[in-house]
Amino acid sequence: MRSRYLIPPMILILLASLLIFLGGSKERRGEGKMKEVPVRESVIAGSWYPGDPAVLRKEIEGFLRKASPPPVEGELIALISPHAGYMYSGQVAAYSYKLLEGKAFDLVVIVAPSHRAYFRGVSVYPRSGYRTPLGVVPIAEELTQKLISSPLIEYVPQAHAQEHSLEIQLPFLQVTLGDFRLVPIVMGDQDYYTCEELSRAIVKAIEGKKVLLVASTDLSHFYPYERAVALDSVVLERVNAFDPEGLSKDLKMGKCEACGGGPMVAVMLAAKALGA
Known part of the structure; x- marks a missing residue:
């Protein structure tokens, strides 16, 4: 039998209020900042x-x-x-x-x-x-x-x-x-x-x-020359291959720095x- 979780009505009301607040918060924050830029x-x-x-x-x-x-x-x-x-x-x-x-x-x-x-x-x-x-x-x-x-x-x-x-x-x-x-x-x-x-x-x-x-x-900062060249070459290879997804993965995995x-x-x- 599949378990069901019931949420008390008061919590549902609070959640709905929170969603309404969050949904409009960007606009409300933006209005004040955007009046005078x-x-x-x-x-x-x-x-x-x-x-x-x-x-x-x-x-x-x-x-x-x-x-x-x-x-x-x-x-x-x-x-x-x-x-x-x-x-x-x-x-x-x-x-x-x-x-x-x-x-x-x-x-x-x-x-x-x-x-x-x-x-x-x-x-x-x-x-x-x-x-x-x-x-x-x-x-x-x-x-x-x-x-x-x-x-x-x-x-x-x-x-x-x-x-x-x-x-x-x-x-x-x-x-x-x-x-x-x-x-x-x-x-x-x-x-x-x-x-x-x-x-x-x-x-x-x-x-x-x-x-x-x-x-x-x-690109990379403060490395010895050989290490900097190795790191930066990874970026250049991805850019030359026009591979933004691969570049993002390499950056996330620490294979290069930018x-x-x-x-x-x-x-x-x-x-x-x-x-x-």
């Missing part, structure tokens, strides 16, 4: 990259002149770029951003990891803009609002407040693209489920638009869905 000011200009606009532009142009990436056939949909200070990884980033010269993108979606704030799910900065010494990059509000309709995505102010990995991509984009609008995304969770859901939300939000996707990540592993996986999944 200021321009997100730079927190790393003058330290991670030059704070003087002329010096910053000159430095980026110098990086770009020295970069000679291999030619890419077909339409450019997405790229991966590091997020250390420019003195460490600016020249490496230039190999990605060099590919944007002569191209036009009105919209850029940047997916970055969270280094300083712990939160569940994914955060998108919903409106206003991001400021760098080169000016304010406006937010593509019609897209951020679509993303926030996803259960995993909301606006978490602390996710963006001190995060460097997203901001540090912007000056390169400002120099290579000029004017564009931004969808700034920071991932709190980087598991494969979150990556899949985020990629689906991005693809749905940008349907019919020409958009550049950018994944922000560094603080922006989730952003890479999410962007690769979205790029695949967009025809890459």
Whole structure:
């Protein structure tokens, strides 16, 4: 005989009330935060990259002149770029951003990891803009609002407040693209489920638009050279094979390291869905 478990009516009422509260909690939390969203000011200009606009532009142009990436056939949909200070990884980033010269993108979606704030799910900065010494990059509000309709995505102010990995991509984009609008995304969770859901939300939000996707990540840190090369080679093999699921598994099993592993996986999944 199959066992049955009866739940007292009062507990059922409490559970129903809890579900109603949880179901509306995202909207209620979001309403207060979204009433006034200021321009997100730079927190790393003058330290991670030059704070003087002329010096910053000159430095980026110098990086770009020295970069000679291999030619890419077909339409450019997405790229991966590091997020250390420019003195460490600016020249490496230039190999990605060099590919944007002569191209036009009105919209850029940047997916970055969270280094300083712990939160569940994914955060998108919903409106206003991001400021760098080169000016304010406006937010593509019609897209951020679509993303926030996803259960995993909301606006978490602390996710963006001190995060460097997203901001540090912007000056390169400002120099290579000029004017564009931004969808700034920071991932709190980087598991494969979150990556899949985020990629689906991005693809749905940008349907019919020409958009550049950018994944922000560094690779291994503080290892002897041979060990770092071995770890980083695992990431490169998965990226070259265009295997986001395999990359996610390798990261989970500790076969490689990338603080922006989730952003890479999410962007690769979205790029695949967009025809890459």
